[in-house]
Amino acid sequence: MVHETPNRVRLRCTLLYRPELDLDYVKAILSSFKGVTQVRLNPRAASITVHYDGRSGVKELLVSTLDNLPQEAYLPRVQENDQMDLLNVTALGAFALVSPFLPRPLAKGLSWLAAAPTLMKGVETLLSKGVKVEVLDAAAVGMSLARADYFTANAIVALLTLGRYLEYTSDKKSVDLLTSLLKPQVEKVWVEIDGAEVSMAADQLEIGSLVIVGSGEMIPVDGRVEEGEASLNQSSITGEAAPRHVAPGDAVLSGAVVQEGRIKIKAGQVGNQTSMARVNRFLENSLRHKSEPERRTEELADKLVPFSLGLGLAEYAFTRDFRRAASVLTVDYSCALKLAGPVGVRTSMYNASQSGVMIKGAQALESMAGVDTIVFDKTGTLTTGDLKVTQVVPFNRLSEDRLLAMAAGAEEHYTHPVAKAVVKRAEEKGLPLPAMSQVDFIVAHGISAYVDGIRVLVGSHHFICEDEGVDTSQADLMASKFRQEGKSILYVARKGVLEGLVVMEDEVRPEAPMVLKNLKEQGLKKIVVLTGDHMETARHLADNLGEVDQIHWELKPEDKAEIVKGLQAQGTKLAFVGDGVNDAPALVSADVGICMPLGADLARESAQVLLMHDDLRGLAVAREIAVRSQSTLNHCFRATLALNTAVLALASMGVLSPLTSAIMHNTSTILTLGYATTRSMAKTKMAEKN
Ligand SMILES: Nc1ncnc2c1ncn2[C@@H]1O[C@H](COP(=O)(O)OP(=O)(O)OP(=O)(O)O)[C@@H](O)[C@H]1O
Numbered sequence: 048m049v050h051e052t053p054n055r056v057r058l059r060c061t062l063l064y065r066p067e068l069d070l071d072y073v074k075a076i077l078s079s080f081k082g083v084t085q086v087r088l089n090p091r092a093a094s095i096t097v098h099y100d101g102r103s104g105v106k107e108l109l110v111s112t113l114d115n116l117p118q119e120a121y122l123p124r125v126q127e128n129d130q131m132d133l134l135n136v137t138a139l140g141a142f143a144l145v146s147p148f149l150p151r152p153l154a155k156g157l158s159w160l161a162a163a164p165t166l167m168k169g170v171e172t173l174l175s176k177g178v179k180v181e182v183l184d185a186a187a188v189g190m191s192l193a194r195a196d197y198f199t200a201n202a203i204v205a206l207l208t209l210g211r212y213l214e215y216t217s218d219k220k221s222v223d224l225l226t227s228l229l230k231p232q233v234e235k236v237w238v239e240i241d242g243a244e245v246s247m248a249a250d251q252l253e254i255g256s257l258v259i260v261g262s263g264e265m266i267p268v269d270g271r272v273e274e275g276e277a278s279l280n281q282s283s284i285t286g287e288a289a290p291r292h293v294a295p296g297d298a299v300l301s302g303a304v305v306q307e308g309r310i311k312i313k314a315g316q317v318g319n320q321t322s323m324a325r326v327n328r329f330l331e332n333s334l335r336h337k338s339e340p341e342r343r344t345e346e347l348a349d350k351l352v353p354f355s356l357g358l359g360l361a362e363y364a365f366t367r368d369f370r371r372a373a374s375v376l377t378v379d380y381s382c383a384l385k386l387a388g389p390v391g392v393r394t395s396m397y398n399a400s401q402s403g404v405m406i407k408g409a410q411a412l413e414s415m416a417g418v419d420t421i422v423f424d425k426t427g428t429l430t431t432g433d434l435k436v437t438q439v440v441p442f443n444r445l446s447e448d449r450l451l452a453m454a455a456g457a458e459e460h461y462t463h464p465v466a467k468a469v470v471k472r473a474e475e476k477g478l479p480l481p482a483m484s485q486v487d488f489i490v491a492h493g494i495s496a497y498v499d500g501i502r503v504l505v506g507s508h509h510f511i512c513e514d515e516g517v518d519t520s521q522a523d524l525m526a527s528k529f530r531q532e533g534k535s536i537l538y539v540a541r542k543g544v545l546e547g548l549v550v551m552e553d554e555v556r557p558e559a560p561m562v563l564k565n566l567k568e569q570g571l572k573k574i575v576v577l578t579g580d581h582m583e584t585a586r587h588l589a590d591n592l593g594e595v596d597q598i599h600w601e602l603k604p605e606d607k608a609e610i611v612k613g614l615q616a617q618g619t620k621l622a623f624v625g626d627g628v629n630d631a632p633a634l635v636s637a638d639v640g641i642c643m644p645l646g647a648d649l650a651r652e653s654a655q656v657l658l659m660h661d662d663l664r665g666l667a668v669a670r671e672i673a674v675r676s677q678s679t680l681n682h683c684f685r686a687t688l689a690l691n692t693a694v695l696a697l698a699s700m701g702v703l704s705p706l707t708s709a710i711m712h713n714t715s716t717i718l719t720l721g722y723a724t725t726r727s728m729a730k731t732k733m734a735e736k737n
C-alpha cells in the first residue's frame with residue numbers, strides 16, 4: 048500500500064509487470080467488491096488505484112485477492128513453440144537425411160545449430176526441474192554430436208520435434224473444439240423498458256439496458272445491481288464455489304448464475320467485452336485439468352526417467368561405448384505415457400460430443416466409468432418435460448379460462464416445465480393474461496404474485512396446503528384419481544381460498560425404457576427415481592418404465608442432494624441426471640452430474656456431463672465411451688511399458704544403433720497413440736442403433 052485517503056487506496060503490485068496477467072480480469076474482480084466504485088490499473092507503474100466508500104475490510108480484501116489471484120487471471124500460456132509447424136518438422140527431417148552428404152565442417156556446424164534448442168532445453172530443465180525427459184533427450188543428442196554422428200543426432204532432433212508437434216496439434220485441436228462446444232450462451236433476456244418487462248435477444252442488449260435476472264438464470268452482462276438482492280454462483284468465473292450475496296450497488300459479472308433471488312442489473316458492458324469471455328478461459332483450463340489416473344501415469348513416467356538415464360550412464364561406465372549409451376538414452380517411457388492419456392481422453396470427449404454428449408474433462412470421464420448407480424430426476428429427464436394441460440377444474444365462481452389465465456399470468460416469466468405448460472395452454476386459447484406484480488418463485492413449491500393487490504398462489508399441494516394453510520380438502524379425492532393416471536396437478540388459490548386445479552400430463556420419453564435396460568446390461572446395479580411431484584404420479588411412471596429399483600417423492604431440492612449423499616454414504620458411486628434449478632445441489636453432490644439439454648443454466652453449469660440432444664440415449668453412449676476410455680488407458684499403459692522395455696533391453700545389449708532405437712521408440716509411441724485414438728473414436732452400440 049503506497050498511499051491512502053479515507054476513500055481511496057493506491058497499491059503497488061509488481062504482478063502488473065507480468066505480461067500474461069489479464070488486466071481486464073483483475074479490474075473486473077476488484078470492481079465487483081462491495082463498496083468499490085472505481086478501479087484504475089497502471090501496469091507501467093505497477094500501481095492500482097481503488098476508489099471506495101471507505102468501509103472497513105476493503106483494503107484487506109484487495110490485498111488478499113491480489114495475493115491469491117486465481118489461475119484464470121492469467122492469459123493462457125503462450126505455447127512454448129508457437130512456430131512449431133509442420134514445415135519446421137519437415138525441414139529438420141530433410142536436413143537429417145542430407146547431413147551425411149554435406150562437407151564435414153558444414154554438417155558439424157549446422158547439426159550443432161539444429162540441436163541447440165534441444166540441448167539448451169535439457170540444461171534448463173536439469174537446473175530448474177531436475178532429471179526429466181528433456182534431459183534424456185539432450186543427453187542422447189549431445190552424445191551423438193560428441194561422437195560426430197551427425198546423422199543420428201539430427202534424426203533424433205527431427206523425431207523429437209515431430210513428437211512435440213503431434214502433441215501440440217492434438218492438444219490444441221481438441222481443446223479448441225471442445226471449448227466452442229461448451230461455451231455457455233444466454234440467448235433470451237428480460238429487459239425493463241419504460242417500466243414493462245420485455246423479452247429480447249441477448250445480443251441486442253445495449254450499455255445501460257436494465258436486465259432482469261431470476262433464479263437459475265445466467266447473468267448475460269457485466270454491470271451493477273439496480274434493484275433486488277440475490278445470491279450468485281460465480282464458480283465459472285472465479286472458480287470459487289461459495290455463493291456471493293449481492294445487493295443494489297454491487298457489481299456483477301456475466302457468466303455468474305443467480306442461485307436465489309431476482310435482480311435488476313444496469314448493463315455496463317455487453318457482448319464480447321463481458322467477462323463471459325473469461326468463462327471460456329475457465330473452461331479451457333478445466334479441459335487441461337488432468338484426471339487422477341492421468342496424473343499417476345505421468346508421475347510414473349517421470350520416475351522412470353532417472354532410471355533410463357542411470358542405465359545409460361551405467362552402460363557407458365561398463366562398456367566405454369558412447370554409441371550404446373546413446374541408444375539407451377533415446378528410449379524413455381514418458382512420451383507414450385504422457386501423450387496417450389490426454390489424447391485418449393480428448394478423443395473420447397470428441398467422440399461423445401459427436402453423439403451429442405458433452406463430457407467436461409478427464410475427471411468426469413473417469414467418474415462416469417466408475418458409477419454403479421444412476422439417479423434420475425423425473426420431470427424433463429425420464430419424461431419429456433413437455434407437459435400438456437388436460438383439464439382445468441374451477442371450484443368457485445371463476446370460469447375455466449379465468450382460472451387458467453390467472454395461473455398463466457403468474458407463471459409467465461418462468462421456465463419450469465409446469466410454468467411453460469400453463470402459459471402455452473393460455474396462449475393457445477388466446478387468453479389475455481392479467482398483469483401481475485411482486486411475482487415470487489419459491490423453488491420446488493410454486494409462485495406467489497399479486498393481481499390488483501390480491502395475493503394469488505400457484506403451486507404444489509404441499510405449498511398451497513401445508514406451507515400456506517389453504518384448505519384443499521375438497522380437491523383431494525379428484526386429485527388422487529388424476530395422479531393414479533400419472534397426471535401432475537397444480538393448485539391455484541386466491542385470497543387464501545382454493546380456486547381450482549390445473550391438471551397436466553407428461554409423457555414418458557419413448558427411448559427411456561430401452562436406455563434403462565441398456566444401462567443395466569452395461570453393468571449398472573441400481574436405478575433410482577427422485578421427484579418433487581406426488582407419490583402416486585411417480586409410482587405410475589416407475590411401473591411404466593421397468594428397471595426402476597427405488598423411488599422417492601415430494602422432495603425439495605436439498606432433499607434430493609440428501610438422498611444422493613445418503614446413497615454415497617452406503618458406498619454407492621452414482622451419477623445424477625437432472626434438468627432443473629432444483630437439481631443443482633444434487634448434481635453437485637453426485638459423483639457425476641448429468642444435465643439434460645433444456646436444463647436451467649444453473650443445472651448446466653453444475654453438471655459435468657451435458658446431453659446436447661433431448662434424448663436419453665446420450666446417457667448410454669456416455670457410459671460406454673467412459674468405460675472404454677478407461678480400459679484404453681490401461682491398455683496403452685501396459686503396451687508402453689512392454690514395448691519400451693523391450694527396446695531398452697535390446698539397446699543395452701548393443702543390438703540397436705541409437706538411430707534404430709530412436710525410430711523404434713518413436714514408432715511405438717505413434718502406434719500407442721494410434722491405438723488410443725482409434726479405440727476412443729470407435730462408435731458406441733447405442734450410436735450404431737441410430
Ligand atoms: N413454477 C412453478 N409454478 C407452480 N408450481 C411449481 C412451480 N415449480 C414447481 N412447482 C411445484 O412444485 C413441485 C415440485 O417442483 P420440482 O421442480 O421440485 O419438481 P417437479 O418438476 O415436479 O418434478 P421433478 O423433481 O421430477 O423435476 C412441482 O410438482 C409443482 O407442483
Ligand SMILES: [Zn+2]
Pocket residue numbers: 492509510514
Ligand atoms: Zn415447503
